[in-house]
Amino acid sequence: MIKKPQGKQHHGNLKEALVLAGLEILEEDGLEGLTLRKCAARAGVSHAAPKHHFDNVGALKSAIAARAYKVFETSMREGIAEAGDDPLERVRGISNGYIRFATEHNALFNLIFVPHGTYPPDPERDAASDSARRVLAEISQAVATPRHGLSVTEVAIWSMAHGYAKLIEIGRVLPGSGDGRDISFDDVFPFLTFAADQGDPSSDAN
Amino acid sequence: MIKKPQGKQHHGNLKEALVLAGLEILEEDGLEGLTLRKCAARAGVSHAAPKHHFDNVGALKSAIAARAYKVFETSMREGIAEAGDDPLERVRGISNGYIRFATEHNALFNLIFVPHGTYPPDPERDAASDSARRVLAEISQAVATPRHGLSVTEVAIWSMAHGYAKLIEIGRVLPGSGDGRDISFDDVFPFLTFAADQGDPSSDAN
DNA sequence: CGCTTGACTTGACAGTGTCAACTTTACGCC
DNA sequence: GGCGTAAAGTTGACACTGTCAAGTCAAGCG
Numbered sequence: 001m002i003k004k005p006q007g008k009q010h011h012g013n014l015k016e017a018l019v020l021a022g023l024e025i026l027e028e029d030g031l032e033g034l035t036l037r038k039c040a041a042r043a044g045v046s047h048a049a050p051k052h053h054f055d056n057v058g059a060l061k062s063a064i065a066a067r068a069y070k071v072f073e074t075s076m077r078e079g080i081a082e083a084g085d086d087p088l089e090r091v092r093g094i095s096n097g098y099i100r101f102a103t104e105h106n107a108l109f110n111l112i113f114v115p116h117g118t119y120p121p122d123p124e125r126d127a128a129s130d131s132a133r134r135v136l137a138e139i140s141q142a143v144a145t146p147r148h149g150l151s152v153t154e155v156a157i158w159s160m161a162h163g164y165a166k167l168i169e170i171g172r173v174l175p176g177s178g179d180g181r182d183i184s185f186d187d188v189f190p191f192l193t194f195a196a197d198q199g200d201p202s203s204d205a206n
Numbered sequence: 207m208i209k210k211p212q213g214k215q216h217h218g219n220l221k222e223a224l225v226l227a228g229l230e231i232l233e234e235d236g237l238e239g240l241t242l243r244k245c246a247a248r249a250g251v252s253h254a255a256p257k258h259h260f261d262n263v264g265a266l267k268s269a270i271a272a273r274a275y276k277v278f279e280t281s282m283r284e285g286i287a288e289a290g291d292d293p294l295e296r297v298r299g300i301s302n303g304y305i306r307f308a309t310e311h312n313a314l315f316n317l318i319f320v321p322h323g324t325y326p327p328d329p330e331r332d333a334a335s336d337s338a339r340r341v342l343a344e345i346s347q348a349v350a351t352p353r354h355g356l357s358v359t360e361v362a363i364w365s366m367a368h369g370y371a372k373l374i375e376i377g378r379v380l381p382g383s384g385d386g387r388d389i390s391f392d393d394v395f396p397f398l399t400f401a402a403d404q405g406d407p408s409s410d411a412n
Numbered sequence: 413c414g415c416t417t418g419a420c421t422t423g424a425c426a427g428t429g430t431c432a433a434c435t436t437t438a439c440g441c442c
Numbered sequence: 443g444g445c446g447t448a449a450a451g452t453t454g455a456c457a458c459t460g461t462c463a464a465g466t467c468a469a470g471c472g
Binding site: 113114115116117148151152153155156158159160161162163164166167169170171172173180183187188190191192193194 | 319320321322323354357358359361362364365366367368369370372373375376377378379386389393394396397398399400
């Protein structure tokens with residue numbers, strides 16, 4: 001945590017401090033707990049100080065979201081790394097990384113997946129978002145066929161992973177619970193099939 | 207809109223009026239615009255009047271959510287009715303109803319799909335939720351095989367529909383736009399396969 | 413007629429984002 | 443080196459939020 005030097009008038013790096021404070025608050029208290037004034041307090045600064053660095057709360061959230069995208073991308077890359085070379089396994093891997101990010105950093109997840117226009121324009125956030133999406137596009141590429149282009153395959157994978165992550169978030173699915181909601185992504189993944197995988201999901205082949 | 211009789215002390219049906227006011231506000235201003243005080247004002251009553259009928263804002267939202275589930279269920283049933291008798295077509299139909307509800311009543315959609323525990327316990331909301339879910343379970347039944355039970359199939363369909371709806375909400379998918387985001391659910395649906403449908407998504411067979 | 417109970421109003425409080433005015437510091441320029 | 447200016451942070455205010463406590467008023471009942 002970067003705090004303002006006591007007594008000094010200038011913080012030195014308030015912008016960065018506010019973003020870091022925001023990330024901490026998000027992990028501790030969730031998205032609802034994120035407040036401009038709390039960020040300011042945690043950075044050791046008065047409640048209106050952020051105004052000089054962020055026009056409004058949306059601008060601060062946008063800056064935090066840019067960081068969140070990087071965590072998100074890392075999580076997806078880790079999921080891919082855990083998978084082998086098989087294209088289908090890599091799709092499963094990136095999906096697992098996607099879902100792990102959504103569950104372990106749920107506030108960040110909900111900070112970045114927000115309707116277009118929620119935050120003011122921000123090239124840094126756009127860049128981080130594009131970078132993360134390129135990872136998904138690359139993995140999708142390997143299971144896409146010319147017949148149905150890249151983006152359709154990408155959206156199919158994306159929809160499945162995102163939807164499953166949301167069902168966990170709202171408690172409709174609860175992997176490892178042992179009750180009726182105990183459905184893992186590995187159970188669901190076989191229902192997603194690609195040209196190279198003429199899968200009957202009831203087969204054990206994967 | 208049910209308003210309080212001018213001058214009279216008792217409203218008569220404030221509980222119902224607050225719920226209806228809430229539904230209107232949700233459709234007009236979205237989930238962010240829903241406020242206890244605005245509901246009270248629209249019902250023609252003072253800002254603290256709702257306290258006698260709803261302990262807190264969560265209880266009011268819960269009551270509104272119960273209504274929203276009914277709209278949701280209707281939308282799914284309409285989607286099914288538009289499909290024929292083929293089980294797979296009925297899955298597509300309910301998905302289209304699901305997605306239509308999410309786009310046309312996005313505030314209601316986000317009101318009902320919230321983490322478990324967001325609202326106080328409410329038997330009415332639970333009943334409405336269960337009723338809606340039973341519709342999905344029934345449609346899933348027809349494409350499920352004993353090998354992988356009902357609920358797994360249900361979650362697969364649910365994940366796909368929910369995820370796709372969310373991608374539209376956040377603007378990552380924009381059907382009918384003509385640009386790179388122009389991907390319809392019919393494009394994505396074939397990637398979902400069941401035992402009875404050994405589908406290669408590149409085939410035209412659907 | 414009077415009392416009790418429920419429904420609603422009024423006023424307050426803390427917390428939120430945002431704005432305007434003020435103070436203080438740091439930096440460039442002569 | 444001193445000084446003026448612009449940036450950075452503080453203070454105080456405003457409207458809005460949910461929530462609570464106290465008061466008012468009406469309906470119903472013994």
